[in-house]
Amino acid sequence: MLFSQAIKCVYTIPGQLLYDLKADVLQYKKYENNGIFNDLGRKEDNTTDDAIESWWVTYMDVLVYLSYPDEFYHKLVDSLRTYYDGKETELKTLDEFENEYKPDRAVWWYTRNTFLYSILNRALRQHNIAVMFLFGFFVQDLYRQVQAEYERLKLEHLVEPTMNVYRGQIMSRKEINELNSDFNIINNSLLSTSSDRQLALxxxxxxxxMEDSSHERVLFEIGIDIRRQSRPYADISHLSQFSGELEILFMTGTPFKIVRQNGVSYNENEKLWTVKLQLTRDEFLVDDRAFESFTWDSQRLKKCLTPLSDSLQFASIEDINLIFDIFCDLYAQEEKWINALRFHCIGRYQSWPENNITAALSYYNKALQTWNNESNYCSINIGQIRHDIARCYSKDAIINPSMSSKYFNLAIESYIKAIEETTTEIEQIDIYEKLSELYMNISDNLKAIQYKELQVQFTLKYYSSIDDEKCAISLNSLAFLYEKIKRYDNALTNYEKAIKILLESIVSHSSWWIIPICNNLIKIYNEQKDDYNSALKYELIKNEYVLKDNEGTHDSTS
Incomplete structure (x- = not known):
C-alpha cells in the first residue's frame, strides 16, 4: 500500500480494500450514532426560554401529535445500545426497556433513576433536535399520560383551585440575569415540582x-390556578417509581410569568436566588379537537408540521434543515411537500431576521411550485406563502403596490378554498381570522368585519366554557374593526361583551386586556357619545386594575 497526504491509501489487493472499507463503514456508523449523543455535552443548558420567540415548543408539539411507525422505539434503543457499547449496567437497562416498555408506563420510566431521565432532560435543555426526535414516541406517551392525570387534578381542585409548588434548580448566572420581572418564560425541560418548599431545597x-462558580442555587416558587387554560401538568406521585409526597410534573413549554414585585431576588444568608412565577395562559396550546377528523396519516402529518413555518424563523438555518431532513427521512413518501414547508421556513428566515427579501422571494416561489403540484389539503399552505410574498412586496426594500395587491388577493382565494377543505368548524376559526386580516390589508373593511364576525361566532361556540380570554380577545378585535369604520354602537357592544367576560371570568383577571379595553370604551363614550357617566364607570374599573398592577397583587398578563 502506498500512502499520500491527499489519499488515505492505494490498494493493490482487492480483499484488503473490502476489509478496510467494511471496517471504515462500521466505524462511521458507530461515530454517527455516538455523535447524536456526544453533542449533548457541547451546547449550553438553558432551563427557560422566551415564551414569544421559542420555536422549541412548536417542535415539541409536533413530536406529541405525530403518528409514529410501528416499533419506532427500536430506533432509540438501537442508538443508545451503540452509544453504551461495553457498559453492562446501561445495556441491561436498555434490554429491560425494550422488552417491557408500554405507553401507560411512561411516567414510571421517566421517574426511574436511569440514564434515560438525564439524557432526555439534557436534550430538552440544549434543544437537541436529533436526540429529541428519537425520544418523540416517549414524549408523546408521557404527554398523554400526564394529560389524563391533569383532568383528574382539575376535578379534585374544584373547591380549592389554587396551589403553590416549588422547584430547586442550578442555573448559570447568565441565565439568571436574563430573568427579568414582569417577563413571560417557558420551561425548556420537563419540570418536576414539590408542594413542600423544604423538600425542594x-x-x-x-x-x-457548588463546584462551578459560574452557577447559582435557584428556588422557583410557582403559583398555580387550576382553572387557567394550560398544557397539561399533574400529580404523578402515584405513577412514579418513588411514590409519596405530592409531585407536580409540568410538560415542556408551559408558560409562566415572573411576578412584578420582587419576582427575582437574592438571599445573601442562604446564598439562594428565588424566582416567583405564576402559571399563565397558554396562547399556543394545540387543541386536540383539530385532529379528531383526520383519517389519513398524511393529513395528520401536514397538520403537525404546518405550524413550524410560523415559529422556525427564530431557529438557525442549520436547525431548520436538520428538522426537515429528519422528517424527510422518516416519511420519504411525503418528501416533496415536506420540502415545500422547508423552503417556506427558510424564506421566512431570509425575510426576517436576515432581511434578504430577494432570497426570501426565491424560496417562497420554490415552495409554491411544489405545493401547486399537490392536490390534497394544501390551500392553507399556499395561502400562507402568498400572504408572505405580499408582505415582501410591501417592504421598503422592493416596494411594489401592484404585486403586493395581487398576492394579497391570491392569498384570499387560497383561504376561501381552504374553508371547503377543512373537515371541522374548529379548524375554520384560524382561516376566518386570516381572511379578516387579508381584507384589512387591501382596505376592504366590510369583508374584514364579515370574516371577523365568523371567527368570533365559532370562537364563542368552541371556547366559551374553557378559555374566557380567547373569547374576549376575539370580541375586542371585532370591536376595533367597527371602531375603525366609525360604527361606534357596534364597537361599544363588542368591547363591553369582552370586558364583561374578563370581569366575570373565574380565573384571576388580566389587566393586560382589561386596561386597554377600558381606554377604548372611555374614549368612545367621551368623544363620540358625550356619555360621561358610562365613561366614568370604565374609568373606575381601569383605575382599579392600574392600582392592582402597580401593587403586583394579580396576574397582569393573559
Whole structure:
C-alpha cells in the first residue's frame, strides 16, 4: 500500500480494500450514532426560554401529535445500545426497556433513576433536535399520560383551585440575569415540582458544595390556578417509581410569568436566588379537537408540521434543515411537500431576521411550485406563502403596490378554498381570522368585519366554557374593526361583551386586556357619545386594575 497526504491509501489487493472499507463503514456508523449523543455535552443548558420567540415548543408539539411507525422505539434503543457499547449496567437497562416498555408506563420510566431521565432532560435543555426526535414516541406517551392525570387534578381542585409548588434548580448566572420581572418564560425541560418548599431545597447542594462558580442555587416558587387554560401538568406521585409526597410534573413549554414585585431576588444568608412565577395562559396550546377528523396519516402529518413555518424563523438555518431532513427521512413518501414547508421556513428566515427579501422571494416561489403540484389539503399552505410574498412586496426594500395587491388577493382565494377543505368548524376559526386580516390589508373593511364576525361566532361556540380570554380577545378585535369604520354602537357592544367576560371570568383577571379595553370604551363614550357617566364607570374599573398592577397583587398578563 502506498500512502499520500491527499489519499488515505492505494490498494493493490482487492480483499484488503473490502476489509478496510467494511471496517471504515462500521466505524462511521458507530461515530454517527455516538455523535447524536456526544453533542449533548457541547451546547449550553438553558432551563427557560422566551415564551414569544421559542420555536422549541412548536417542535415539541409536533413530536406529541405525530403518528409514529410501528416499533419506532427500536430506533432509540438501537442508538443508545451503540452509544453504551461495553457498559453492562446501561445495556441491561436498555434490554429491560425494550422488552417491557408500554405507553401507560411512561411516567414510571421517566421517574426511574436511569440514564434515560438525564439524557432526555439534557436534550430538552440544549434543544437537541436529533436526540429529541428519537425520544418523540416517549414524549408523546408521557404527554398523554400526564394529560389524563391533569383532568383528574382539575376535578379534585374544584373547591380549592389554587396551589403553590416549588422547584430547586442550578442555573448559570447568565441565565439568571436574563430573568427579568414582569417577563413571560417557558420551561425548556420537563419540570418536576414539590408542594413542600423544604423538600425542594433539600435537593439543592449546599453553597459550599457548588463546584462551578459560574452557577447559582435557584428556588422557583410557582403559583398555580387550576382553572387557567394550560398544557397539561399533574400529580404523578402515584405513577412514579418513588411514590409519596405530592409531585407536580409540568410538560415542556408551559408558560409562566415572573411576578412584578420582587419576582427575582437574592438571599445573601442562604446564598439562594428565588424566582416567583405564576402559571399563565397558554396562547399556543394545540387543541386536540383539530385532529379528531383526520383519517389519513398524511393529513395528520401536514397538520403537525404546518405550524413550524410560523415559529422556525427564530431557529438557525442549520436547525431548520436538520428538522426537515429528519422528517424527510422518516416519511420519504411525503418528501416533496415536506420540502415545500422547508423552503417556506427558510424564506421566512431570509425575510426576517436576515432581511434578504430577494432570497426570501426565491424560496417562497420554490415552495409554491411544489405545493401547486399537490392536490390534497394544501390551500392553507399556499395561502400562507402568498400572504408572505405580499408582505415582501410591501417592504421598503422592493416596494411594489401592484404585486403586493395581487398576492394579497391570491392569498384570499387560497383561504376561501381552504374553508371547503377543512373537515371541522374548529379548524375554520384560524382561516376566518386570516381572511379578516387579508381584507384589512387591501382596505376592504366590510369583508374584514364579515370574516371577523365568523371567527368570533365559532370562537364563542368552541371556547366559551374553557378559555374566557380567547373569547374576549376575539370580541375586542371585532370591536376595533367597527371602531375603525366609525360604527361606534357596534364597537361599544363588542368591547363591553369582552370586558364583561374578563370581569366575570373565574380565573384571576388580566389587566393586560382589561386596561386597554377600558381606554377604548372611555374614549368612545367621551368623544363620540358625550356619555360621561358610562365613561366614568370604565374609568373606575381601569383605575382599579392600574392600582392592582402597580401593587403586583394579580396576574397582569393573559
Amino acid at each position: 433539600f435537593f439543592l447542594p449546599e453553597p459550599d458544595q
